[in-house]
Amino acid sequence: MRPNPVVVALAHVGLVIVSLVTLYPVLWVVKMAFSPGQGFSVGLWPIPSSVTLEHFAAVLGTTASDGTWLFGRQLLNSLVVSGATSLLGLVLATTAAYALSRWDFPGKEPGLGAFLVTQMFPGVVMSVPLYLLLDLLGMLDQLAGLVLVYATTAVPFSVFTLKGYFDTIPRDLEEAAMLDGAGRVRTFVTIILPLARPALAVTGLFSFMTAWNEFVLAATLLGDPRSFTLPIVLQRYVDDYGAAWGSFAAGAIVVSIPVVALFFALQRHFIEGLTAGGVKG
Amino acid sequence: MAGIQLRSVEKRYGDTWVLRGIDVSIADGEYVVLVGPSGCGKSTLLRSIAGLNDITGGAIHIGARDVTRVSPRDRNVAMVFQSYALYPHMTVRENLAFPLKIRKDPPAAIQAAVAEVAGMLELGALLDRLPGQLSGGQRQRVAMGRAIVRRPDVFLFDEPLSNLDAALRHHMRVELKRLHRRLGATVVHVTHDQVEALTLADRILVLHQGVVQQVGPPRELFDAPANTFVATFLGSPAMNLLPGRVDDAGLSVGGVALGWVDGVGKAVRGDVTVGLRPTDVVAAAPSSAAGASPWVGAVDVTESLGAEALLHVEIGPHKLVVQVPEPSPWRAGAQVQVVPRRVHVFDPGSGRRL
Numbered sequence: 001m002r003p004n005p006v007v008v009a010l011a012h013v014g015l016v017i018v019s020l021v022t023l024y025p026v027l028w029v030v031k032m033a034f035s036p037g038q039g040f041s042v043g044l045w046p047i048p049s050s051v052t053l054e055h056f057a058a059v060l061g062t063t064a065s066d067g068t069w070l071f072g073r074q075l076l077n078s079l080v081v082s083g084a085t086s087l088l089g090l091v092l093a094t095t096a097a098y099a100l101s102r103w104d105f106p107g108k109e110p111g112l113g114a115f116l117v118t119q120m121f122p123g124v125v126m127s128v129p130l131y132l133l134l135d136l137l138g139m140l141d142q143l144a145g146l147v148l149v150y151a152t153t154a155v156p157f158s159v160f161t162l163k164g165y166f167d168t169i170p171r172d173l174e175e176a177a178m179l180d181g182a183g184r185v186r187t188f189v190t191i192i193l194p195l196a197r198p199a200l201a202v203t204g205l206f207s208f209m210t211a212w213n214e215f216v217l218a219a220t221l222l223g224d225p226r227s228f229t230l231p232i233v234l235q236r237y238v239d240d241y242g243a244a245w246g247s248f249a250a251g252a253i254v255v256s257i258p259v260v261a262l263f264f265a266l267q268r269h270f271i272e273g274l275t276a277g278g279v280k281g
Numbered sequence: 282m283a284g285i286q287l288r289s290v291e292k293r294y295g296d297t298w299v300l301r302g303i304d305v306s307i308a309d310g311e312y313v314v315l316v317g318p319s320g321c322g323k324s325t326l327l328r329s330i331a332g333l334n335d336i337t338g339g340a341i342h343i344g345a346r347d348v349t350r351v352s353p354r355d356r357n358v359a360m361v362f363q364s365y366a367l368y369p370h371m372t373v374r375e376n377l378a379f380p381l382k383i384r385k386d387p388p389a390a391i392q393a394a395v396a397e398v399a400g401m402l403e404l405g406a407l408l409d410r411l412p413g414q415l416s417g418g419q420r421q422r423v424a425m426g427r428a429i430v431r432r433p434d435v436f437l438f439d440e441p442l443s444n445l446d447a448a449l450r451h452h453m454r455v456e457l458k459r460l461h462r463r464l465g466a467t468v469v470h471v472t473h474d475q476v477e478a479l480t481l482a483d484r485i486l487v488l489h490q491g492v493v494q495q496v497g498p499p500r501e502l503f504d505a506p507a508n509t510f511v512a513t514f515l516g517s518p519a520m521n522l523l524p525g526r527v528d529d530a531g532l533s534v535g536g537v538a539l540g541w542v543d544g545v546g547k548a549v550r551g552d553v554t555v556g557l558r559p560t561d562v563v564a565a566a567p568s569s570a571a572g573a574s575p576w577v578g579a580v581d582v583t584e585s586l587g588a589e590a591l592l593h594v595e596i597g598p599h600k601l602v603v604q605v606p607e608p609s610p611w612r613a614g615a616q617v618q619v620v621p622r623r624v625h626v627f628d629p630g631s632g633r634r635l
């Protein structure tokens with residue numbers, strides 16, 4: 001059947017409008033980042049009238065009182081925290097999800113339920129107990145402490161996603177590997193993990209983004225500017241002492257670049273159908 | 282190489298018995314085909330031999346070794362799954378090499394072994410493809426190759442040919458036979474396909490509701506089925522079963538005396554279940570003296586199978602399937618004289634052969 005051209009045209013008009021609505025706030029941030037001055041842009045038109053890179057220079061060039069490059073330090077903090085979070089989160093989540101997918105054991109269902117429940121609390125609620133816990137562990141104001149917190153908060157979602165994916169990998173494949181002489185660990189590493197690549201990419205990206213964007217816990221647990229992660233840095237531009245919207249917008253763009261880059265780097269792994277052909281349908 | 286001993290093997294899930302008292306010895310180098318209706322426990326038995334599921338009772342020996350508590354990876358058995366279970370992210374070459382790599386064979390030996398198996402199964406041109414880029418028959422050969430490459434003591438096949446079309450299945454059946462002769466390995470092969478069972482097996486094992494009904498060479502199961510289950514399960518078209526009686530004058534069915542038909546033991550007396558293979562019957566015109574059989578009925582339906590036809594004949598209250606050569610003169614409604622050449626008699630209660 002041939003689609004009615006009028007319907008197609010209307011559909012496209014609708015899609016263009018939705019795209020613009022989605023993109024508008026982003027364009028607006030871009031406009032502020034490139035416009036001179038720290039004022040809050042109120043104009044509706046999202047294209048800057050004059051262009052300057054001063055905000056980017058200011059944000060990127062931020063130095064501490066002793067002259068060290070503070071922004072670089074903070075960027076590194078964010079990268080380390082987010083990278084370590086994804087890594088630790090993935091190690092914990094893949095192993096947990098695999099066990100949950102393949103074995104029945106007492107407490108399995110309640111355990112999964114408990115994971116879900118933890119997801120229902122916003123980070124703010126957790127911040128006080130987490131503060132006390134980290135204080136107890138002597139990990140306050142340490143990136144390792146933050147990694148620990150982030151990894152544990154990222155694990156439930158990752159476990160659910162990965163378990164769902166592992167469930168779709170036929171057991172025949174593991175049994176075949178076992179008969180071929182592979183042990184559990186070997187089977188997990190050489191058969192299961194490669195087949196779960198799409199799910200690993202998704203959960204890895206999710207963990208990374210959770211850590212990269214998280215503000216409340218970072219602000220609660222970190223005190224020294226040299227251990228700040230970028231969300232705190234951003235927030236400082238528009239805190240009670242003044243609102244440097246230009247720097248804020250420029251910072252926001254800088255901060256989003258690594259995530260976008262990571263997304264594109266992982267994109268080709270999001271493809272489905274990796275298990276095609278292994279077992280007959 | 283090694284034989285397999287199953288000693289009182291049983292398996293149950295909770296209260297559900299899947300296998301009971303399986304006592305079978307499989308000789309070194311023997312090709313045993315496991316048949317039975319769906320859900321009778323064939324896969325379970327195969328997986329028990331592989332060690333993929335624990336058994337709830339009994340013992341399994343492979344060669345001289347009690348492997349009941351040995352993990353699958355240490356049993357030196359290879360299995361071809363019904364689903365083939367090829368590793369989808371590995372090329373054919375990597376699939377074939379996988380068991381050898383795990384065993385830490387030297388790379389040169391692995392390469393040689395893969396090349397040999399690839400040659401044997403004509404996989405040479407496909408070595409760099411992924412399983413997803415292969416046809417069903419090619420996947421089947423890769424699965425077979427991955428099993429062969431290790432030179433295991435025992436091969437376990439779970440319906441390996443069931444996903445193939447008729448022509449390919451025939452081809453692979455012949456290949457399997459050739460392979461078995463060449464490797465001399467012990468094979469346990471599960472199938473639903475009678476022809477596969479009859480052509481491949483040194484011995485057929487018939488399983489029903491988790492109990493072994495009969496084990497023996499195909500000919501023996503066909504000629505002397507141990508009970509009505511085996512009698513009707515093997516052979517196509519299936520054996521006719523009719524209530525009958527044996528007295529001093531011989532066999533009678535439905536009040537019609539047939540005399541001492543071949544297969545009726547002289548010592549048998551009383552009520553029996555009569556088994557009559559459609560191929561053990563001759564159909565003749567009622568007037569002819571071909572067998573001078575008093576057994577006359579009307580043809581209800583005819584089915585042509587090409588070289589033969591099946592006549593569904595109604596004799597009194599009984600229905601009988603008779604196989605006749607094509608072209609067959611019989612049409613629906615025709616009167617036909619049925620001459621039994623050979624029958625099997627079973628105990629009507631237990632179904633056991635008399």
Ligand SMILES: Nc1ncnc2c1ncn2[C@@H]1O[C@H](COP(=O)(O)OP(=O)(O)OP(=O)(O)O)[C@@H](O)[C@H]1O
Binds near residue numbers: 299317322325326
């Ligand atoms: N995990 C399990 N829990 C309970 N019952 C099971 C389980 N696995 C198998 N069974 C039962 O065991 C019986 C035998 O199953 P099995 O797979 O061995 O049959 P099969 O002979 O291979 O059948 P098919 O020809 O259909 O493949 C079936 O009735 C099945 O329902």
Ligand SMILES: [Mg+2]
Binds near residue numbers: 323324325
């Ligand atoms: Mg089965």
